[in-house]
Amino acid sequence: MFGLIGHLTSLNHAQSVARDLGYPEYADQDLDFWCSAPPQIVDHIEVTSATGQKIEGKYVESCFLPEMLASRRIKAATRKILNAMAHAQKNGVDITALGGFSSIVFENFKLEQIKRVRNLELDFKKFTTGNTHTAYIICKQVEAGAPKHGIDLSAATVAVCGATGDIGSAVCRWLTARTGVKELLLVARNQERLSALQEELGFGQPTALEAALPQADIVVWVASMPKGVSVDLDSLKRPCLMIDGGYPKNLDTQFAHPDIHVIKGGIVEHSLDIDWHIMNIVNMDVPARQLFACFAESMLLEFEKWYTNFSWGRNQITLEKMDMIGAASRKHGFRPLLT
Ligand code: NDP
Structure with a gap:
């Protein structure tokens, strides 16, 4: 099982999509509310590789918003990411991509020092930044x-x-x-x-x-x-x-x-439709097939059963690892968007 931890691009964006995701009570709320909102699994996903292999995944909305960094609500920002990671792990996900600012918050605020989230010990091997594929x-x-x-x-x-x-x-x-x-x-x-x-x-x-x-x-x-x-x-x-x-x-x-x-x-385009709803809300032109390359990395790790934090830390991405993830990307039917 793969996972994706995502967030929306701004408070306005979050308010406008809350209703679509089935959370009308979030739609008129301000930043304070989003600072205290817990992570939610908002999509269950099935992906079929170009090889015919099928995998399943979950999308975790962390409720992090970039305004939390701009307004120096650092505790809220870091809590969002750690709670979303704990939520993915608790829900049995083997490998989860930290999308967008999630890995940036993780690294900049040295969250590897905080392994314990309530009664759960985070296993960092179950997460990847997705940056090698990106x-x-x-x-x-x-x-x-x-x-x-x-x-x-x-x-x-x-x-x-x-x-x-x-x-x-x-x-x-x-x-x-x-x-x-x-x-x-x-x-x-x-x-x-x-x-x-x-x-x-x-x-x-x-x-x-x-x-x-x-x-x-x-x-x-x-x-x-x-x-x-x-x-x-x-x-x-x-x-x-x-x-x-x-x-x-x-x-x-x-x-x-x-x-x-x-x-x-x-951004990559998959050769087959993906059974999910989440890419409708991040303005992809072809939401059934287009997605962030970092998310696709967790799918590739699941397809290949490479259950390890393939992309981790900062500035350690090698050409060899880019070749390796690139070969898996092509094999399973992803290609770079050229528009
Ligand atoms: P890092 O935090 O590792 O690096 C950010 C870089 O941006 C640093 O070089 C930093 O240097 C520079 N920077 C920050 N602010 C400015 C500025 N105002 N002017 C010029 N340079 C600046 O980030 P990542 O490499 O992990 O991610 C980079 C971007 O890619 C992010 O926007 C992220 O959300 C996005 N991303 C996209 C993915 C996808 O699938 N399409 C996947 C993952 C990330 P300095 O601080 O010295 O200026």
Whole structure:
């Protein structure tokens, strides 16, 4: 049995979907209410692999909202994630993906130190961040998206916003070793971590976002930002490919220009319909088939019976593990979204 721990992108979003999920009593409530709401299993899922194998899973809504971090309600945020993990484990789930901000909260607030949730000892081997598969899918979106939009990778400058993060650093490792991109711009705020990454890669240039955007043929967005940033169309190259892997989205701008292309980053499409309801509420274009790559990672671990925290900790994603999860992804019928 696999599990997915998810959350909604904002209080507004949460209020608007509470009714759809069958919780009308949550629909008019403010942030305080969501801070005290317990986790709920809101979907039971059946997935069929391209090989014919079938697996079952549960979706746990943690009731975490990004506003909890923005308003410094750290205790509430951390409680949401730990309670959701305990809920998944108590309900017999073997491997659960920590979606969106769940793994970021887990890491930033060092929740591995708090193993006990009431009378339950959390077994961290039963959880994965899903970031190896997400990084792999984003790299494939770069490799396939570039030629589709007339960009030659060997002559391209690629900016990675969130380069020092777990997903960002893995994407940088792949771009450096596997693609022969001409230039790599490393964007994040902490200069020390940027220098360490540059040293590890032996490639790439730490660059501020405002300076990186006008130089980039491709921008990979994988920053952990509670809200999207707006980008001035005139500051971008033409053509420019943007791959937005943030959840909530890193980009707050819609571009109505034929040479600016935005791909939904870190999203996969399955080759068969999935029997679930949950992707209707996170605005997937084809909710029966499209999902976050981190969620798909827990499905892949269940299909392969790799009951281990495949993606864990920070900045430890190797190219070998990306190859391994990538092979499983293709075998079971997932492919990167290219729109
Ligand atoms: P991490 O916390 O590991 O890394 C975040 C990165 O963003 C760091 O490099 C951080 O560096 C940078 N960053 C944060 N704020 C800013 C800012 N204002 N400007 C520039 N850089 C910034 O996060 P993950 O790698 O785990 O996740 C990244 C994103 O991917 C998140 O939005 C997450 O929700 C999303 N995600 C998507 C998945 C999917 O399936 N599509 C799966 C999992 C995650 P610094 O603090 O130094 O600025």
